[in-house]
Amino acid sequence: MFSVIRDHTYSFTFNPMIMKKTKITLLGLAIAIAGLVSFRQPATSLIKGKVTPAFYGVNAWAISEHDTLYTSISDGNFEFAINEPGTYRIVIEARSPYRNMAKDGIVVNAGQETNLGELSLQKWQ
Numbered sequence: 001m002f003s004v005i006r007d008h009t010y011s012f013t014f015n016p017m018i019m020k021k022t023k024i025t026l027l028g029l030a031i032a033i034a035g036l037v038s039f040r041q042p043a044t045s046l047i048k049g050k051v052t053p054a055f056y057g058v059n060a061w062a063i064s065e066h067d068t069l070y071t072s073i074s075d076g077n078f079e080f081a082i083n084e085p086g087t088y089r090i091v092i093e094a095r096s097p098y099r100n101m102a103k104d105g106i107v108v109n110a111g112q113e114t115n116l117g118e119l120s121l122q123k124w125q
Helices: 016-038
Strands: 002-004 008-012 047-052 057-063 068-071 077-082 086-094 100-108 113-120
Touching: 002 068, 047 057, 047 086, 047 100, 057 077, 068 077, 100 113
Parallel strands: 047 113
Antiparallel strands: 002 008, 047 077, 057 068, 057 086, 086 100
């Protein structure tokens, strides 16, 4: 609160209770902002590819030293959002008469897309 003194200067009176609430609010806001900044999401990478013949691809697996992910194959296409860069093995699960296939040594860099292109399934002999 403030009051006007005759010579047009202002005199402020601070309420200690309001100041305490303001300090607590600012401290809480600072903690919340620090928490949001420290737990931000890492850059997401992408692995994608296409399986032919499309109907026979069922699931795709991305396997690394630290993680295993899988996704369904739709119209021959698959895509993984990868949060941890590294080297992956991609396994394609297939319907008969085609066999499963694997592709090793797929290097994924942070925030980049890795396109495997077309992966051709082979029939059982």
